[in-house]
Amino acid sequence: MSFIEVSDLRKSYGGRAVVDGVSFTVEEGEIFGILGPNGAGKTTTVECVEGLRVPDAGRVRVTGLDPVAQHEATRRVLGAQLQESELQAKLTVREALELYSAFYPNPLDWRPLAERLGLTAKLTTRFAKLSGGQKQRLFIALALVGNPRAVVLDELTTGLDPRARRDTWELIEDVRTGGVTVLLVTHFMEEAQRLCDRIAVIDKGRVAALDTPAGLIRRSAGATVISFTPSGPLDDGDLNALPALASVEHRDGRITLSGTDETVNAVLTLLARNHITAHQLRVHDATLDDAFLDLTKSDTNNNTQEAAA
Numbered sequence: 001m002s003f004i005e006v007s008d009l010r011k012s013y014g015g016r017a018v019v020d021g022v023s024f025t026v027e028e029g030e031i032f033g034i035l036g037p038n039g040a041g042k043t044t045t046v047e048c049v050e051g052l053r054v055p056d057a058g059r060v061r062v063t064g065l066d067p068v069a070q071h072e073a074t075r076r077v078l079g080a081q082l083q084e085s086e087l088q089a090k091l092t093v094r095e096a097l098e099l100y101s102a103f104y105p106n107p108l109d110w111r112p113l114a115e116r117l118g119l120t121a122k123l124t125t126r127f128a129k130l131s132g133g134q135k136q137r138l139f140i141a142l143a144l145v146g147n148p149r150a151v152v153l154d155e156l157t158t159g160l161d162p163r164a165r166r167d168t169w170e171l172i173e174d175v176r177t178g179g180v181t182v183l184l185v186t187h188f189m190e191e192a193q194r195l196c197d198r199i200a201v202i203d204k205g206r207v208a209a210l211d212t213p214a215g216l217i218r219r220s221a222g223a224t225v226i227s228f229t230p231s232g233p234l235d236d237g238d239l240n241a242l243p244a245l246a247s248v249e250h251r252d253g254r255i256t257l258s259g260t261d262e263t264v265n266a267v268l269t270l271l272a273r274n275h276i277t278a279h280q281l282r283v284h285d286a287t288l289d290d291a292f293l294d295l296t297k298s299d300t301n302n303n304t305q306e307a308a309a
């Protein structure tokens with residue numbers, strides 16, 4: 001039995017399907033990522049896993065439990081990040097940690113957790129006076145303090161500065177080493193690539209792809225990406241005829257191609273033959289960013305750029 005099972009999950013609002021047949025399983029001890037553009041249905045999906053929303057159809061199980069019908073039992077195995085509205089403004093950081101520890105039969109010692117999340121100096125600060133990043137770190141601490149077997153983290157590091165983000169990644173890696181299963185919703189490609197064992201890319205309420213980060217990169221965008229600004233016009237037919245080409249994109253006069261080394265060599269030959277200079281020529285190994293843009297490319301540029309930022 002998988003730790004989390006989601007099968008043909010469906011949820012509509014006002015007749016619009018926002019989750020439209022999502023299926024995936026999460027194995028024990030895994031860090032499983034859910035990645036997708038804004039409005040793709042990620043939060044709705046994980047909130048169904050947490051039992052916070054009731055699916056219209058489909059089946060969700062957490063260690064065999066139905067998160068809606070067996071909500072309390074599910075909460076004991078699955079820790080979740082709170083929403084801002086769930087914490088009283090006057091509660092101090094220490095009081096929140098003590099209060100949440102008391103909810104669980106076998107809590108962690110919150111002191112090292114607070115230390116790890118850089119909250120020790122803020123223990124006597126009231127929740128309402130914390131910065132956005134400090135609130136976020138407190139939510140992570142509260143999700144973990146009950147010593148759950150699995151944790152759902154939605155937008156884990158949004159609003160954190162780069163240092164705090166890296167510290168949080170290390171914490172999550174430690175948490176997993178300790179045997180905790182992690183379901184992670186993220187917009188950050190670097191975060192997904194670094195932390196996740198497998199990723200479901202969700203787009204328009206459906207699973208567009210599900211694989212390891214390396215597998216997603218291999219299967220979508222091709223292995224190598226070349227981009228340049230040509231000094232003169234290039235024929236689309238010639239570009240599309242390049243060998244082993246995976247994708248072509250034109251943006252602001254710049255051309256980005258993904259494929260293999262063979263594609264790169266062929267495009268350089270094509271440029272030379274047409275006496276076209278490639279300005280700001282860049283060649284790099286494809287990243288999860290490239291794969292993500294490729295998998296969700298029918299979205300507006302705004303969406304994909306924001307999601308990739």
Ligand SMILES: Nc1ncnc2c1ncn2[C@@H]1O[C@H](COP(=O)(O)OP(=O)(O)OP(=O)(O)O)[C@@H](O)[C@H]1O
Nearest residue numbers: 013014018036037038039040041042043044045187
């Ligand atoms: N309670 C609700 N009532 C009506 N529409 C909703 C509700 N919750 C979510 N939606 C809509 O469902 C769609 C999916 O929302 P969801 O929050 O699951 O997306 P998401 O992938 O998590 O997006 P983001 O990355 O922007 O957080 C959105 O268009 C959203 O406006």
